Amino acid sequence: xxxxxxxxxxxxAKTNIPGTGLGLVIARNLIDEMQGKxxxxxxxxxxxxxxxxxxxxxxINGGTTVVxxxxxxxxx
Numbered sequence: 001x002x003x004x005x006x007x008x009x010x011x012x013a014k015t016n017i018p019g020t021g022l023g024l025v026i027a028r029n030l031i032d033e034m035q036g037k038x039x040x041x042x043x044x045x046x047x048x049x050x051x052x053x054x055x056x057x058x059x060i061n062g063g064t065t066v067v068x069x070x071x072x073x074x075x076x
Contacts, residue, residue, distance in 0.1 A: 003040060004028050036070040
């Protein structure tokens, strides 16, 4: 996925918004080290909305959902 490449910045970043395009690369590397997984949905995937937002009759026209899966380690 392009968004996980170093120095990638989206279309809106072609303005004066500062940034290096490293945030998601660093996040993915850390998640990989923890044997996890990251998923990105854009526009928002309503299945990941909290129940209190699902109960409201919302119209979501944009946004992004980021889901991070990490293992739970059992302590002995």
